[in-house]
Amino acid sequence: MEGVKEACGVFGVYAPGAFVSQLTFDGLFALQHRGQESAGMAVSDGETVMVLKDMGLVTSVFDERGLSSLQGDLAIGHTRYSTTGPSTWHSAQPVYRPSGKAGFALGHNGNLTNTESLAVEAGMLGALTSDSDVVAELLAQRFPDESKALSGKVEADHLLDALCEVLPRLEGAFSFALMDCDRLIGVRDPHGFRPLCLGRLDYNVDGEARTGWVIASESPALDICGAQLVREIEPGEMVLIDASGPRSSWPFGEEAKDACLCVFEFVYFARPDSRLRNREVYAIRRKMGELLAGQQPVEADLVIGVPDSGVTAAEGYAAASGIAFGQGLIKNRYIGRTFIAPTQEARALGVRRKLNPLRASIAGKRLVVVDDSIVRGTTTRQLVKMLKEAGAAEIHLRISSPPFSWPCFYGIDTPSRDELLAAQLSLEEMNANIGSDSLEFLSLANLMESVGADPEGHGICRACLTGDYPTEVPLSLKDRSAVLERELVASKH
Numbered sequence: 001m002e003g004v005k006e007a008c009g010v011f012g013v014y015a016p017g018a019f020v021s022q023l024t025f026d027g028l029f030a031l032q033h034r035g036q037e038s039a040g041m042a043v044s045d046g047e048t049v050m051v052l053k054d055m056g057l058v059t060s061v062f063d064e065r066g067l068s069s070l071q072g073d074l075a076i077g078h079t080r081y082s083t084t085g086p087s088t089w090h091s092a093q094p095v096y097r098p099s100g101k102a103g104f105a106l107g108h109n110g111n112l113t114n115t116e117s118l119a120v121e122a123g124m125l126g127a128l129t130s131d132s133d134v135v136a137e138l139l140a141q142r143f144p145d146e147s148k149a150l151s152g153k154v155e156a157d158h159l160l161d162a163l164c165e166v167l168p169r170l171e172g173a174f175s176f177a178l179m180d181c182d183r184l185i186g187v188r189d190p191h192g193f194r195p196l197c198l199g200r201l202d203y204n205v206d207g208e209a210r211t212g213w214v215i216a217s218e219s220p221a222l223d224i225c226g227a228q229l230v231r232e233i234e235p236g237e238m239v240l241i242d243a244s245g246p247r248s249s250w251p252f253g254e255e256a257k258d259a260c261l262c263v264f265e266f267v268y269f270a271r272p273d274s275r276l277r278n279r280e281v282y283a284i285r286r287k288m289g290e291l292l293a294g295q296q297p298v299e300a301d302l303v304i305g306v307p308d309s310g311v312t313a314a315e316g317y318a319a320a321s322g323i324a325f326g327q328g329l330i331k332n333r334y335i336g337r338t339f340i341a342p343t344q345e346a347r348a349l350g351v352r353r354k355l356n357p358l359r360a361s362i363a364g365k366r367l368v369v370v371d372d373s374i375v376r377g378t379t380t381r382q383l384v385k386m387l388k389e390a391g392a393a394e395i396h397l398r399i400s401s402p403p404f405s406w407p408c409f410y411g412i413d414t415p416s417r418d419e420l421l422a423a424q425l426s427l428e429e430m431n432a433n434i435g436s437d438s439l440e441f442l443s444l445a446n447l448m449e450s451v452g453a454d455p456e457g458h459g460i461c462r463a464c465l466t467g468d469y470p471t472e473v474p475l476s477l478k479d480r481s482a483v484l485e486r487e488l489v490a491s492k493h
């Protein structure tokens with residue numbers, strides 16, 4: 001489909017004696033919605049780090065035989081949707097480097113904003129596969145050469161030293177799961193754009209009770225393994241887990257930066273059963289719908305949601321407005337969350353592949369149709385047309401987030417500004433362009449209230465809605481003309 005695309009999911013488990021590859025498979029399966037292009041895992045038995053990765057869904061990359069061959073004490077895993085670098089096997093993660101005793105592996109969720117300068121420093125500008133690869137290379141380059149290591153001249157903890165040197169040089173968004181042969185490491189950037197949580201896993205080996213540890217992008221990946229959510233890893237925190245349990249350090253300095261968790265984790269990316277900032281995402285999405293109903297009421301017969309993430313907000317809208325809630329669209333469950341269509345024409349067909357209207361339920365009805373966002377508008381236009389052809393009398397579109405007017409540089413794949421509908425058209429023009437009878441968006445203030453933030457949005461990134469980026473974004477990434485255009489577009493809304 002044409003909407004915003006997830007970046008990636010990361011997972012890691014430290015549980016000697018447990019079936020860590022199976023646990024990683026389960027964790028990745030729970031994070032499949034964050035990336036469907038490729039999946040991979042790295043497993044260590046204390047002596048070697050084995051990596052298995054391939055293009056495709058978690059269930060197509062791993063089978064029972066593959067998992068059985070990956071025995072070890074700790075593992076990391078990754079599901080990928082490409083934002084930097086091509087969608088090829090070489091860019092699939094975890095990224096591995098053979099540095100140190102048995103090498104190290106890294107999985108990344110997010111997007112760096114200074115990849116180019118880091119790639120120059122790493123000497124890999126022409127050979128760039130992804131920002132994650134550049135980070136792995138910079139870390140590897142800080143290990144001593146083999147002769148030094150073998151002569152025993154260097155006794156330091158090379159991976160930790162390299163991390164302490166390289167991490168503060170990274171700009172942008174990153175939640176990392178890293179490992180070497182006997183340690184699992186989770187790192188969250190100082191702004192905490194992407195989520196990362198820590199869980200405790202109580203398990204048994206031959207009747208002996210043991211405690212293991214799990215890190216994951218979202219809490220359902222802990223639930224599926226039987227782990228208990230301990231807490232979110234803090235922005236700027238690095239958690240190292242080994243036989244002594246988890247230990248925190250602050251490689252970016254102990255001074256707290258402004259946390260900036262991506263607001264679209266609440267609106268769209270995270271699973272409704274995820275817990276973010278101690279609240280279930282389902283309740284937050286429902287609140288968005290409730291506030292939207294109060295803010296933008298309309299006379300109608302039925303409220304329907306656009307599957308999947310629009311449905312919860314639709315429930316909230318119906319409850320607050322008193323209009324009946326019902327199903328009006330059936331989703332093909334086998335299409336996956338992203339259907340990658342290379343052209344606008346193919347994308348236009350995408351909606352019929354994914355959704356089909358329940359004709360008898362909607363015929364002759366005035367519908368409130370709740371969706372999470374409008375990006376290019378292609379899908380929404382097709383959706384409105386399809387619902388009208390199916391007999392809907394009126395279509396009142398209600399969007400559970402404000403207009404998406406600015407591109408994201410923090411790990412979400414969004415088109416450039418000239419393809420973002422809200423950056424090009426006024427509200428009235430968008431409504432006419434889409435063909436709906438009315439179109440309204442949740443206000444920024446109500447979105448902030450839904451996610452539990454203050455009206456200024458402290459602790460939340462909302463740059464794609466406001467154009468105020470929380471970090472310096474190089475002009476080479478920004479559309480230069482968009483910077484000049486900003487005031488003009490802002491005045492349209």
Ligand code: SF4
Binds near residue numbers: 193262408461463
């Ligand atoms: S710019 Fe938008 S999509 Fe990107 S991290 Fe910020 S809120 Fe999320």
